Amino acid sequence: MIDASPTHRLALLPLLAALALAAGCAQEKTRYGDEKAVETVTNQFGSTDLQMIAESMTRSMLQDPVIASGNLPIVTVQEVKNKTSEYIDTRSITDKIRAELQKSGKVRFAVDAAAMQQQVEELQRQQSELYEKEQAVEKGRMVGAQYRMEGNITSIVKQAKDVKDVYYKFNLQLWNIRNGLLEWTDEKEIRKTTSKG
Amino acid sequence: MKWTWIIIAVLAAVLAAGCAAKKGFEKPGFAYGCPIGDTKIGSMEDLIKAKVLMEGKRTTIQATEMRCTMTGDLLKIDVNLNNDSSKIKRINYKFRWIDREGMRAWEEEVWKPLLMSENTNIVINGIAPTSKAVDYRLILQSQE
Numbered sequence: 439m440i441d442a443s444p445t446h447r448l449a450l451l452p453l454l455a456a457l458a459l460a461a462g463c464a465q466e467k468t469r470y471g472d473e474k475a476v477e478t479v480t481n482q483f484g485s486t487d488l489q490m491i492a493e494s495m496t497r498s499m500l501q502d503p504v505i506a507s508g509n510l511p512i513v514t515v516q517e518v519k520n521k522t523s524e525y526i527d528t529r530s531i532t533d534k535i536r537a538e539l540q541k542s543g544k545v546r547f548a549v550d551a552a553a554m555q556q557q558v559e560e561l562q563r564q565q566s567e568l569y570e571k572e573q574a575v576e577k578g579r580m581v582g583a584q585y586r587m588e589g590n591i592t593s594i595v596k597q598a599k600d601v602k603d604v605y606y607k608f609n610l611q612l613w614n615i616r617n618g619l620l621e622w623t624d625e626k627e628i629r630k631t632t633s634k635g
Numbered sequence: 636m637k638w639t640w641i642i643i644a645v646l647a648a649v650l651a652a653g654c655a656a657k658k659g660f661e662k663p664g665f666a667y668g669c670p671i672g673d674t675k676i677g678s679m680e681d682l683i684k685a686k687v688l689m690e691g692k693r694t695t696i697q698a699t700e701m702r703c704t705m706t707g708d709l710l711k712i713d714v715n716l717n718n719d720s721s722k723i724k725r726i727n728y729k730f731r732w733i734d735r736e737g738m739r740a741w742e743e744e745v746w747k748p749l750l751m752s753e754n755t756n757i758v759i760n761g762i763a764p765t766s767k768a769v770d771y772r773l774i775l776q777s778q779e
Contacts, residue, residue, distance in 0.1 A: 474745045476727055476778070489745035497762040506707035542765050 481604050481630040483526045491608045492534035494626040496542070499535075499612065502622040504585065505544050513539075513612070514548045514583035522593035522606070532587070535610070548583040585621060586613050600634040669703035669712070670770050687714075687773045694726045694777035696751060701773075708766040714759050714773055718751040725750055725778035730761035732768035740768035748778065 477484045504511055515536055518528035529552075539545040549557045557580075564574040589610035596603045605627070612622040666676040669686065676682050679700060687698045700715035718724045727746035734740035741764045751757055761771065 474729075474743055476746050476748050486745060486748070490747060493745060497764065500709060500764070501706050501711075501762060506709075538764065 478630075481602055481632040482524055483522070483606065487606065487628055488531055488534065490628065491531055491626045492538060495535050495608070495610045495624060496538040498624040499539065499610075499622055500542055500544060502612070504612065504621045505539075508544070510544065510546050511585055512546045512548050512581060512583045513585045513587055515550045516586050516588040518588065518608075518610070519590040521590055523595060524593070526591060528591060531591075531608070532589075535587075548581055582615075584615060586615055587611070588613070602632045604630045606630075665703075667702050669701060670710070672770070686771065687775065688731075690774050690776050692777040692779065694724065694775050695720060696724055696726050696775060696777075698773065698775075699756070706762065710763040710768055710771065712761045712771060712773070714761075716749075716751065716757050716759060718753065718755050718757075721753045723750065723752055727776045727778060728759060729774050731772040731774060732763055732765070733770040733772070734767045735769050737770075741765055746776065 473485070474489065475486075477486045499505055515532050518532050520526045520528050536547055540547060561575060561577060563569075565577065587610065589608065591606060591608045593607070594605045606629075608626045608628075610624060611620055613619070614621050664670060664672060666682050667679065669682060671682070671685065674685050676685060682701055683698045686701060695718075697717050697719070698714050699717045701712065703710060703712050705711065712730070716726075716728075726749050728749060729744040729746050731743070732740040749757065749759065761773070763771070
């Protein structure tokens with residue numbers, strides 16, 4: 439039997455107060471981290487996966503004769519289909535690949551389908567009477583892409599009692615628009631395993 | 636008779652000099668195809684010492700061989716990593732690209748995780764992101 443006499447209850451009060459204080463002090467801490475560090479918070483698609491895929495695809499593509507020739511091929515970015523069971527912003531992967539390729543100075547990018555609306559609207563706006571005719575851009579001067587980049591990402595997820603295994607496969611392709619030939623393709627595979635205990 | 640001995644001696648000297656030339660050192664400023672600048676590199680161990688760095692937690696994984704080549708105007712590197720222990724090792728690695736002036740030629744790469752089974756060799760490779768990258772360092776870090 440627990441003795442719950444008033445004297446004992448009073449003795450518990452400082453202990454309870456200390457516990458409440460400690461709980462109140464356990465505040466969240468926010469710190470800046472290394473954006474290039476290996477992230478393993480969960481086994482879902484993460485920043486390390488995105489960065490590794492973009493780096494691997496870019497370096498591979500830079501070695502392809504179409505790009506390495508120095509002819510500054512014009513490429514347009516099309517969709518990367520997400521065939522996995524989780525939400526992945528595939529646009530952020532292609533944006534990163536595009537940024538790295540553009541920075542390399544070996545590729546030029548033509549406006550893609552997603553940005554076409556804004557491009558046309560800006561062209562039409564400059565045709566209005568609000569703009570000086572001499573300085574307004576002319577219609578019919580846009581340059582079409584010679585190659586289109588598209589791809590897909592798939593995953594296989596296996597789960598047992600204490601283990602979850604995720605396998606991602608990212609595939610990217612560079613198609614010649616004129617003749618329909620596949621000029622370059624490469625894959626990046628990633629395996630992540632999470633186990634309890 | 637005297638001339639015969641002189642000719643034999645000259646031929647022997649030429650032959651010895653030819654055999655002594657190490658493969659990969661033909662081009663000044665390069666060893667095993669890798670750029671070394673003015674650094675004195677006499678062996679593969681010297682090259683690895685000059686090019687491999689550890690950052691963060693040190694790893695027992697060792698680079699045992701390193702060779703470079705040019706693919707177009709981009710520097711390409713193959714590195715042989717060795718786990719000679721009887722335990723699985725997990726490491727991260729990245730390449731750092733350096734330009735002609737010794738400055739960073741590209742932004743820092745993402746750390747790439749690598750699982751190495753016990754008593755294994757794995758070849759990793761790096762390709763320069765730009766032709767401005769004329770030198771490099773391989774950086775290793777233990778995950779454990």
